[in-house]
Amino acid sequence: MSEESSTIITMIIASIFLAALLSFFVIAMVILHRQRQVQNLQKMDQVKSEHEKTLLNIENEIQQETLTHIGRELHDNIGQLLSLAKLNFGSIKPEKLAEGRDILGQAIQEVRGLSKQLNLDWVESVSINEFIKQQLSRIQKTGFCETSLEANFELIDLPKDQKLVLIRVIQESLNNVIKHASPDKILIRMYESGHKRQIIITDYGKGFDSSQRSSGSGMYNLKKRMETIGGRFELTSIIGKGTEITLTLPN
Amino acid sequence: MDSRFYQAFGGWYMIILDLILIIGVFCISRGPKDKRADIKYWLPFLIVLLAFFYENLGAYTNFNFEMKRSVNALLGNTKNPKYNVWVFNIFNQQLLTLLILYLLKSYLSIRKKKIVNWLMFFFLGTSVFIVGFGFEPIYGSQPLIFSIAAGSILISCGLYFMSFITDDSYLESNPLRLASFWQVTFILFYHSMIFLKTVSQKYLWAENMDLYKSLNYINTILWLFIMITMLLSYSTDSLKLKLEREPNYV
Numbered sequence: 197m198s199e200e201s202s203t204i205i206t207m208i209i210a211s212i213f214l215a216a217l218l219s220f221f222v223i224a225m226v227i228l229h230r231q232r233q234v235q236n237l238q239k240m241d242q243v244k245s246e247h248e249k250t251l252l253n254i255e256n257e258i259q260q261e262t263l264t265h266i267g268r269e270l271h272d273n274i275g276q277l278l279s280l281a282k283l284n285f286g287s288i289k290p291e292k293l294a295e296g297r298d299i300l301g302q303a304i305q306e307v308r309g310l311s312k313q314l315n316l317d318w319v320e321s322v323s324i325n326e327f328i329k330q331q332l333s334r335i336q337k338t339g340f341c342e343t344s345l346e347a348n349f350e351l352i353d354l355p356k357d358q359k360l361v362l363i364r365v366i367q368e369s370l371n372n373v374i375k376h377a378s379p380d381k382i383l384i385r386m387y388e389s390g391h392k393r394q395i396i397i398t399d400y401g402k403g404f405d406s407s408q409r410s411s412g413s414g415m416y417n418l419k420k421r422m423e424t425i426g427g428r429f430e431l432t433s434i435i436g437k438g439t440e441i442t443l444t445l446p447n
Numbered sequence: 448m449d450s451r452f453y454q455a456f457g458g459w460y461m462i463i464l465d466l467i468l469i470i471g472v473f474c475i476s477r478g479p480k481d482k483r484a485d486i487k488y489w490l491p492f493l494i495v496l497l498a499f500f501y502e503n504l505g506a507y508t509n510f511n512f513e514m515k516r517s518v519n520a521l522l523g524n525t526k527n528p529k530y531n532v533w534v535f536n537i538f539n540q541q542l543l544t545l546l547i548l549y550l551l552k553s554y555l556s557i558r559k560k561k562i563v564n565w566l567m568f569f570f571l572g573t574s575v576f577i578v579g580f581g582f583e584p585i586y587g588s589q590p591l592i593f594s595i596a597a598g599s600i601l602i603s604c605g606l607y608f609m610s611f612i613t614d615d616s617y618l619e620s621n622p623l624r625l626a627s628f629w630q631v632t633f634i635l636f637y638h639s640m641i642f643l644k645t646v647s648q649k650y651l652w653a654e655n656m657d658l659y660k661s662l663n664y665i666n667t668i669l670w671l672f673i674m675i676t677m678l679l680s681y682s683t684d685s686l687k688l689k690l691e692r693e694p695n696y697v
Contacts (some may be wrong), residue, residue: 228612
């Protein structure tokens with residue numbers, strides 16, 4: 197074979213090799229892209245199932261909390277009302293009988309109110325503002341501490357799953373305040389500026405060193421839960437001055 | 448009309464290129480008006496329009512020898528008045544390279560856009576320097592500028608494929624239904640072949656003209672494929688093609 201034809205064959209082979217190499221490169225890119233898509237899909241499924249699991253847990257917790265509340269109400273409030281009514285009906289005095297009927301009516305009202313809380317439909321009908329007001333008035337009624345709510349917007353347009361998470365986070369944050377902070381006052385502020393909406397729960401209680409890592413998983417869970425709905429959970433606390441929890445809502 | 452006219456304008460390559468432009472104009476006129484402001488819509492059309500213009504200008508210079516000779520003289524080439532390589536140098540090698548780089552830039556994220564910006568400045572700067580100082584005159588073969596242009600385009604193609612497998616914006620897309628994917632693939636093939644051709648040009652000219660012509664033929668076909676993929680960008684709606692929208696970077 198002459199030198200010229202061997203060079204030409206080399207060139208042809210080089211061209212074919214280059215074309216094959218480029219084809220391989222492009223095909224490899226497409227395959228890598230497809231693999232990434234599959235991985236992303238799996239990740240999305242995982243996130244979705246975790247989100248569903250969190251929601252289920254939250255629903256259970258809210259129901260449990262509601263049942264505890266109902267149990268307490270039945271014992272402390274309705275039980276007392278019915279006992280009082282029984283006493284009044286035992287009397288022959290007509291004014292006592294009338295009083296007994298009033299008390300019975302009051303007990304019926306309370307039972308109706310409680311029965312509405314047994315399923316989670318109330319979550320859809322109540323706004324976050326109303327829920328916070330209810331929670332704060334419940335705390336205040338016990339004489340535990342002063343409470344107040346300041347809001348410059350009404351939070352009603354949240355989807356049910358986000359509302360459930362938010363309700364549970366607020367509930368749990370208030371439970372923590374009651375359990376650990378011994379505050380003089382609890383202040384909740386809800387404010388909206390531009391696209392940013394925040395709920396700030398401030399207690400003027402014992403406080404703690406928030407730079408120290410907590411041994412429990414409570415705060416971590418609350419943070420995680422806010423993240424599952426695309427929100428943020430931040431906590432700052434100073435010993436002796438109190439604790440502030442900032443819940444940033446998803447846009 | 449004499450036979451020289453048919454020789455200049457009647458080749459299969461010219462006819463296909465003319466057809467691509469005619470279909471493009473038809474699609475643009477019937478396409479949605481709101482898309483016309485989108486760079487990914489009008490830039491491919493501009494590229495086809497420029498290719499149509501310089502190819503026809505090149506053909507015309509072959510038809511009108513007097514014009515070719517006077518432009519060559521104006522550029523300082525009195526030795527070879529038959530050459531019309533200046534048309535290719537100015538419009539393909541300089542302008543079209545910049546437009547292709549600009550199109551590739553539009554498919555990239557902000558960080559990668561900056562790299563392509565630098566490549567464009569580098570290419571423009573070196574081209575002006577090389578031509579300005581007479582290292583490679585505008586009327587002659589320009590292998591150095593050719594290599595820089597092809598290199599810049601190949602790097603930009605690489606950046607596109609990197610984005611493709613790393614950026615989340617492409618996660619929802621099916622690559623086979625993206626006009627940009629086919630554009631970049633054919634641009635990559637074309638410019639790689641250009642490299643090979645440039646490296647072996649002198650040898651093949653002297654030793655095997657047939658093989659050189661074959662390489663040119665392959666390049667011409669690849670170039671037409673690039674033009675067809677450009678057409679896809681702005682004819683999706685008019686021709687009711689099932690192509691996906693290009694991902695947008697904020």
